[in-house]
Amino acid sequence: MTKPTSGRTAGLGGTIERRRSLAMLASALAVSASGISLAAAQEPAKPKSLTVNAFSGVYEACIRKTLVPTFESATGIKVNLVTTQPPLAKLQAQGDNPDLDVFVAGQSDMKAAHDFGVLTNIDPTKLTNLPDLYKSLVNIGTDEGKRYSVVFTYNPTGLIYNGDLWKTPPGSWFDLTADSTPSIVNVRMPDTQNTVAWLAIMAKSVNGDWPTKLSDYDKVVELMRTKLKPKLGTVLPSAGAMQSSFVDDPRSSLTVGPQNVAIAMAKRYRLNIKWAAPKEGSYILTTEAGVTKTKNNYWAHKLIDSMLDKSNQKAFAECGYYGPVNASTQLSPSFDGQITQGEENVAKIMQLPWQKITPISSELGKAFLAAVEN
Numbered sequence: 001m002t003k004p005t006s007g008r009t010a011g012l013g014g015t016i017e018r019r020r021s022l023a024m025l026a027s028a029l030a031v032s033a034s035g036i037s038l039a040a041a042q043e044p045a046k047p048k049s050l051t052v053n054a055f056s057g058v059y060e061a062c063i064r065k066t067l068v069p070t071f072e073s074a075t076g077i078k079v080n081l082v083t084t085q086p087p088l089a090k091l092q093a094q095g096d097n098p099d100l101d102v103f104v105a106g107q108s109d110m111k112a113a114h115d116f117g118v119l120t121n122i123d124p125t126k127l128t129n130l131p132d133l134y135k136s137l138v139n140i141g142t143d144e145g146k147r148y149s150v151v152f153t154y155n156p157t158g159l160i161y162n163g164d165l166w167k168t169p170p171g172s173w174f175d176l177t178a179d180s181t182p183s184i185v186n187v188r189m190p191d192t193q194n195t196v197a198w199l200a201i202m203a204k205s206v207n208g209d210w211p212t213k214l215s216d217y218d219k220v221v222e223l224m225r226t227k228l229k230p231k232l233g234t235v236l237p238s239a240g241a242m243q244s245s246f247v248d249d250p251r252s253s254l255t256v257g258p259q260n261v262a263i264a265m266a267k268r269y270r271l272n273i274k275w276a277a278p279k280e281g282s283y284i285l286t287t288e289a290g291v292t293k294t295k296n297n298y299w300a301h302k303l304i305d306s307m308l309d310k311s312n313q314k315a316f317a318e319c320g321y322y323g324p325v326n327a328s329t330q331l332s333p334s335f336d337g338q339i340t341q342g343e344e345n346v347a348k349i350m351q352l353p354w355q356k357i358t359p360i361s362s363e364l365g366k367a368f369l370a371a372v373e374n
Contacts, residue, residue, distance in 0.1 A: 044298045049078040052102040052289075052303065056083040057240060058264060059287075062319035070315075071306045077299060086110075091118040091292060101294040102303055104152070106193050107140060108354050108361075110288045114148040119290045122147040126301040129308035132326045136347040141288055149290035152307050153322040155258035156340050156349045157194070158282035160265075162246060163272035165253040173202050173278045176254065177227035183253040184233035186245045190365035197283055198256055199364060200357045201350075205280055212356050214363050225371040232372055246273060258285055260321035263338055281350040287322075 054060045060083050068079045086105035091098050091113065103113060113119050124130055124147060133151065141149030159170045165182045175181050176198070188194040202220045203211040211217055233252060236242045239261065245252045247269050259282075262275035289307055291300045306312060313324040317331055321339055323346070324331070331339060340346060 044296075046075065046077055047296045047299060049080050050101040050296060050299055050303055051080040051082060051099055053082045053084050053087060053100055053104050055085070055104075055287075058320045059322075062316050062322070065319055066315035067307060067312050070309075070312055071303060074306070075299070075302065079303070086113070088113055088116065088118070092116055096293050098292040098294055100292050101296050101300045103290045103292050105288060105290075107286050107288060108193055108358050110141065110149045110290055111354060111358070113290060114143060118292060119148050120293055120297065122150060122291055122304070123301060126298070127305045127308065129305055129310070129326060132310065132328050133308070134325055134327050134343055134346045136343070136349075136351075137286070137325055140286060140351070141290070149288040150304060150308065151286045151325050152289045152304075153287045153316065154284050154325060154346070154349070155260050155321075155323050156277060156282035157197070157256065157258045157285045158275060158277045159254060160242075160246075160257040160262045160273060160275055161254045162250075162252060163274045164250075169274065169276045170254060171276060171279050173198050173205070173280050174223075175278075176256070177223045179227070181231065181254055183231075183251040184249075185228065185231050186233045186236055186242065186252055186255045187228075188236050188239075188242060188256065190361075190368045193285060194256055195368065196357060196361045196364060197352055199368065200352065201278075201280055201283065210353050210356050212360075214360050214367065217364055217367065221367050221371050224368055229372045235369070235372065243269075246271060259338075259340065260323075263321045283352050284349040 054063050060081060063081060068081070071077065071079055082100070086103065086109040087100070088109065091100065091103065098118070103110075103119065105113060127150065130150065137151045137154065140151050141147055159173075159175065161170055170181070176185055176187070190196055190199070199217060199220055200211055202223070203217050206219045207216055233249065234241075234245060236245060236255075239257070242255055242257060243261070243265050245255065246265060257275075259275045262273050265271065266273040289304045291297060291304070294300055308326055310324075310326045310329045313326040313329040314331060316322055317324040317329065317339055318335060321335075323340055327343060329341070331341065340349065
């Protein structure tokens with residue numbers, strides 16, 4: 001017959017079990033603490049601020065309204081915005097000690113920055129939102145499998161026109177030179193992606209292939225001289241000047257620009273400004289972000305990742321009608337038809353072969369100006 005366990009023995013057993021439990025808990029806490037310590041050790045000290053360049057106007061205003069306060073609140077790091085065109089020459093001169101931590105530019109300027117060696121490769125593992133990028137935008141900003149930038153916003157670029165002057169909306173890039181085009185046409189300086197791009201599209205339409213040398217543009221340059229020059233109002237130095245041309249001169253009937261600019265102009269100035277995609281195709285203009293040779297590499301990645309976050313993408317898109325690159329972004333229904341989105345629709349926007357266009361863009365610009373100004 002088994003003797004009943006004494007109270008003392010039972011108490012001793014309970015004490016042992018409690019000690020074992022406490023030891024296991026202490027061990028678990030130690031492991032957890034070591035993990036936290038390791039994570040903290042891997043995360044560099046926070047800088048007081050990060051500096052990024054931004055295009056002036058609506059773009060800057062929307063960045064200040066959306067991304068800046070969100071990132072600053074989440075990290076405690078101040079975001080300094082420098083409103084300037086992409087400062088490539090300055091970054092080259094500064095070498096390994098750049099003023100900028102994150103470099104923002106269009107596709108051709110970003111590729112030039114990469115070629116000039118002022119950027120460091122982006123570590124995809126540090127961008128948690130990168131897998132949500134539209135598939136058609138994934139390869140932009142890559143070179144032989146390595147990433148030097150990531151698309152932050154996009155917009156289809158086509159024809160912006162004054163609806164009061166057009167009985168039938170323009171439908172082709174060649175409407176820029178058509179006899180039937182009413183009143184005057186304004187175009188941007190050819191030192192931008194804007195004018196160089198549509199000249200290349202017209203050359204491809206004429207020749208059948210993308211132009212790779214200046215002589216491939218001969219027929220298009222002749223169109224500029226004989227057809228565009230007589231109805232040309234102004235060669236515009238900036239996007240701001242393009243908007244002012246519609247406000248200041250009611251004769252302005254046609255120009256080239258992104259869809260979001262046309263929408264913003266119509267709302268801001270209460271003008272009958274509209275946007276049309278040419279039958280040859282609208283082309284995509286992207287704004288991209290890259291990491292400079294900054295010592296704040298880790299936090300520069302964090303800032304870019306925040307730029308890709310669906311909440312920031314939504315806020316930025318609804319602020320300035322910029323296309324959201326994060327495919328999981330859900331915009332308010334009121335923006336339907338005003339912002340091109342969705343995997344299939346974004347894939348339809350033409351991506352230009354800048355590697356063929358950019359090398360002769362300077363020569364093309366000179367030929368264009370000689371045709372329309374002399």
